[in-house]
Amino acid sequence: MKFGHFDDVKKEYVISNPRTPYPWINYLGTQEFFSLISNTAGGYSFYKDARLRRITRYRYNNVPIDMGGRYFYIKDGETIWNPGWSPVKTELDFYECRHGMGYTIITGKKNGLKAEATFFVPQNYNGEVQQVVLTNESSEEKTFSFFSFAEWCLWDAQDDCTNFQRNFSTGRVEVVGSTIYHKTEYRDRRDHFAFYTVNDEIDGYDTDRDSFIGLYNGFHNPQAVEAGKANNSFADGWSPIASHYKKITLAPGESKTLVFILGYVEMPVDKKFEADGVTINKEKALAMIEQYNTPEKVAAGLEELKATWDRLLSVINVDTPDDKVNRMVNIWNQYQCMVTFNLSRSASYFESGIGRGMGFRDSNQDILGFVHQIPDRARQRIIDIASTQLPDGGCYHQYQPLTKKGNSDIGGDFSDDPLWMILSVSAYIKETGDWSILDEMVPYDNDESKAKPMLDHLKVSFYHVINxxxxxxxxxxxxxxxxxxxxxxxxxxxxxxxxxxxxxxxxxxxxxxxxxxxxxxxxxxxxxxxxxxxxxxxxxxxxxxxxxxxxxxxxxxxxxxxxxxxxxxxxxxxxxxxxxxxxxxxxxxxxxxxxxxxxxxxxxxxxxx
CATH class of the missing domain: 1.50.10.10 (Glycosyltransferase)
Structure with a gap:
């Protein structure tokens, strides 16, 4: 059975059947903010570290599969549906998902109403932009209810799964206009918060999960959507969410564009709150919202992202008699190598991002695939990895990307780990001719007092085997x-x-x-x-x-x-x-x-x- 095809001109994989053998996912983000998105809009987002800065929840081993994501619900008369088919799973008149270079476009049609949702993480931006274009393709006026949905994670994804005594008390939100702020403050004074906003006036909202979904309902039948209106619920502990509600009327042929932003903000602790010590300082959040609050700004951001990928993919190109070889070498293999640089297999649908950070061997191996595209960032990654090495040449098997320190939960003594660093440093030098990396003073176990030249790290790596x-x-x-x-x-x-x-x-x-x-x-x-x-x-x-x-x-x-x-x-x-x-x-x-x-x-x- 065929589920889709490659569009080589647009550098996209096009999925035409939502019932793929397993969720087929894309990876959004190239710098510090990352999202995983499936062909039905499932997945999650995080800042730098999938464990320590998880922003939205995801249920890995749930039945049915792929539950949790960025969902848009439409109630048109008595019909409730999603542009990405899931989680309601109403049969659509048309469905298409286009996974591109750092962006995904999901389009659904039902009863003459078309919804096209574009998801991407712009360059130099700590947020996911979601643009939804709603078009009435019927010959009659349409009035319908529209709901967004995201479920907040309480930052540490592992603690979020286990420490209910604490977490059922920590959900805290603010709602200002069309923006829902996720601050999660209760005897905590973190330097970060998140927000979910839309560039239009809304007719209601929900921030409490039980109020929106219902205690015995699921993602497939939220009681607020079934009722066709929001509850204006305010989360006070338990499980906070963010849902915008809007009643929309479209004339035949008319379109309406909504721009949603899921954003992450860090503030100095002494500047996070206003003078009252309760209201969060929204200066940075408002600046982020201003960057992408119109369709024109979204289009410019998406073009910048595409241009970035065009540059990355242009460094190496082949022209062979086989189109499949050209496609994989010129587009998808290089794209995958960049994704593994960004995440180093620390987060996926098979690696939860909870039990580990970034692998020592994995990250060194990844260098081999992308060093030609971003040599400067490859150099820094090598230094970050080497800084977690131990003085005897052994290594922490993994490290957390947020702290860049070795993960002591996993420990070390994996016998092959040190050797991969010899390969990664060699690959970097061969690609760049930059021998100065060998003189770089790099600490052992993140202890600057134990810093030695990178060449010494290679030596102890080599002799760790011999010893x-x-x-x-x-x-x-x-x-x-x-x-x-x-x-x-x-x-x-x-x-x-x-x-x-x-x-x-x-x-x-x-x-x-x-x-x-x-x-x-x-x-x-x-x-x-x-x-x-x-x-x-x-x-x-x-x-x-x-x-x-x-x-x-x-x-x-x-x-x-x-x-x-x-x-x-x-x-x-x-x-x-x-x-x-x-x-x-x-x-x-x-x-x-x-x-x-x-x-x-x-x-x-x-x-x-």
Missing amino acids: NLGPHGLPLAMRADWNDCINLSCYSDTPGESFQTYTNPKFAAEGGYSKVAESVMVATLFTYTGPNYVSILKHLGKDDEAAAAQAEIDKMKKNVMESAFDGDWFLRAYDSTGAKMGSKECEEGKIFIEPQGFAVMSEIGKDEG
Whole structure:
């Protein structure tokens, strides 16, 4: 069954059936404010950090799927529908979603009324702009009720899911004209707030979820929408929302454009409130609203965004006989690489953004895909990552993008992590010729007193592998290697504990991980990344250090051939009992692709045929 097609001219993917096999999503934002939006307008928004600055709620494991988003409800007579089909799921006369470069356009038609909603995050702007164009395509006048909807998250997405004793007391709002402010102040004095506004007079609003939806209703049948009017509810604790209500009449052929803005504001603590200490200072919010409060300003912002993506995608282009190759290389692969730079897989429909931040290995890997597009930002990202490294060359496996500090909840000792930084720094130098990054003073564990040149970070990364070898001279797997789901040395036998973050005390060795479990994948990754470090040393005239490093690479290749090649393919690992994994000698007899690829790229076994 076909659900859509590529529009190469507009650089868009066009979805014509809302019932996709799974929600098909787009990522909005390129700087500090980000949104995820599905083809039916589901998803959520956050500022910098999907956990610590979550702005709207989303329910990952809900049934039906993809519940929570930026919804527009239309009640036309007795018919209630959404431009994006969900969540009411009234059958539409026409539906289309266009996922473009940093924007999404969703169009729905029902009973002669057309609603086209455009969503994007402008450049240098901490907010999501949502423009809705309503057109009466029938031959008769139409009067209908129109509702917006967004559900506020209480900032820390993890706490929002668990700490009801606190959170049911913290929902606080202000409503001024057509703007609903989400300040969430109760014995808290944060330096931030959010708002949801529309550029027109409204006939009512709701800020209390139970009043709008109803205690036993759902997103698909909010009681305010069914009643055709708002309650003017005011949230005082519990679950705050933002919903605008407007009664609209359109003559045949007439259109009306509404511009909604979901925005985020930070204010110095001493300037957040007016003199009364209760009313928030709206100076920055009003300035943000002024930037995009007309269709003309929205059009200019969207054109600026498209021009930005045209520049990013123009750095590298290919022209091959295959249109599909051209499409993927010139548009969608590069777009995806930029998205992974922005979020580093910290937020999606499969990664909640709650249990982790940005990955150390992930973020270094991402550099390889986008460094040609934004080398200056790539340089800063490398420094941010390296600043979380530990003095012995180990790393926090993840770090929070808001604080840029290592995530101690996850910890470290993932054996492959340090090696990826050698690759990312090498890729940056190859792309830019900027050798000065090696002289940049970069702290360890975010401690400026421990700062050393970036070159030192590469050295401890390289030797972290050499200093942690197992009985076959292969790198210890430690907590995990590239595939965290292969539990080589860090299993937990206590329900509720994650093997990724738990070091089993049954292993008496220091650090709580096995001194027997070895990773062939990390061995081959070492032989692939190591020559980049050697080349850097040679370029700097450090010939003795280069020779010593090369000797370690040659020794590792020898160890791999002697202990990790079974005559047909390379093993995956030795597990925590010392048994082989991924060999023809194993009962399952299956091959793992990770060590094969890096072994081939580093030419292990080439001389042996």
